[in-house]
Amino acid sequence: MRKRVVIPLIILALLLAGGLYISTFHLEDVRVVGCVMSSEERVRSAVIEEAPMGNILLLYLKNKLKPIGDIPFVAKMDIDFVDKNTLSVTVYEKQVAGCIEYMDSYVYFDRDGIVLESSSDLKEGVPCIDGLELSNWALNESLPLPEKDRFNKILNITQLIEKYELEIDRIMFTKENEIILRHKQINVELGDGSNLNAQMMNLKSILKGLEGKNGTLYMKDFNSDTSTASFKEKQTKK
Numbered sequence: 001m002r003k004r005v006v007i008p009l010i011i012l013a014l015l016l017a018g019g020l021y022i023s024t025f026h027l028e029d030v031r032v033v034g035c036v037m038s039s040e041e042r043v044r045s046a047v048i049e050e051a052p053m054g055n056i057l058l059l060y061l062k063n064k065l066k067p068i069g070d071i072p073f074v075a076k077m078d079i080d081f082v083d084k085n086t087l088s089v090t091v092y093e094k095q096v097a098g099c100i101e102y103m104d105s106y107v108y109f110d111r112d113g114i115v116l117e118s119s120s121d122l123k124e125g126v127p128c129i130d131g132l133e134l135s136n137w138a139l140n141e142s143l144p145l146p147e148k149d150r151f152n153k154i155l156n157i158t159q160l161i162e163k164y165e166l167e168i169d170r171i172m173f174t175k176e177n178e179i180i181l182r183h184k185q186i187n188v189e190l191g192d193g194s195n196l197n198a199q200m201m202n203l204k205s206i207l208k209g210l211e212g213k214n215g216t217l218y219m220k221d222f223n224s225d226t227s228t229a230s231f232k233e234k235q236t237k238k
């Protein structure tokens with residue numbers, strides 16, 4: 001009879017000791033790296049909120065079963081232990097190609113035209129599109145745009161911007177459906193888009209030579225055969 005009593009007590013003691021040990025893994029610090037478009041503070045808050053009873057071990061197991069999601073511009077996160085009270089979170093962001101202004105916010109999309117997020121902030125380094133109108137949209141779905149030809153041009157432009165690492169603030173269209181890019185204080189006129197590959201491939205080096213200037217770069221006649229481009233500086237009023 002005595003052995004029957006002792007064994008449950010030993011098990012209970014082990015469980016209590018294990019529970020006490022697990023409780024020492026209390027989350028006190030979250031170190032976040034990899035945030036550019038996303039908010040470091042929002043990532044940190046989301047991780048802390050998901051920790052059951054503020055416990056690192058329980059959070060780690062929970063995240064393995066169901067990864068933390070629904071954080072704007074975040075594709076996934078890797079969570080690792082630093083010590084018993086500290087986590088390291090590496091953020092992998094969604095690839096943003098551009099955005100369209102919609103009411104009082106900006107709708108961000110990827111290089112395939114899929115809606116990623118909506119934000120009241122215009123993110124630095126993301127080209128904003130002028131000349132497109134949205135009537136509605138849904139997350140993780142294609143942008144519902146009636147001007148398919150124009151939108152295909154936009155996707156081509158955003159892909160080339162990424163490929164050639166160009167710094168473009170805005171993509172605009174004239175009434176004649178011609179393309180104008182905005183780089184700081186310079187408007188770049190590209191024409192109807194029939195020579196985009198050649199134009200975009202050479203644009204970075206041309207803009208480098210115009211750094212700090214204000215005016216218009218004419219590249220309508222620039223193609224793989226004729227490297228014709230001219231710049232007209234904006235005259236300042238005296």
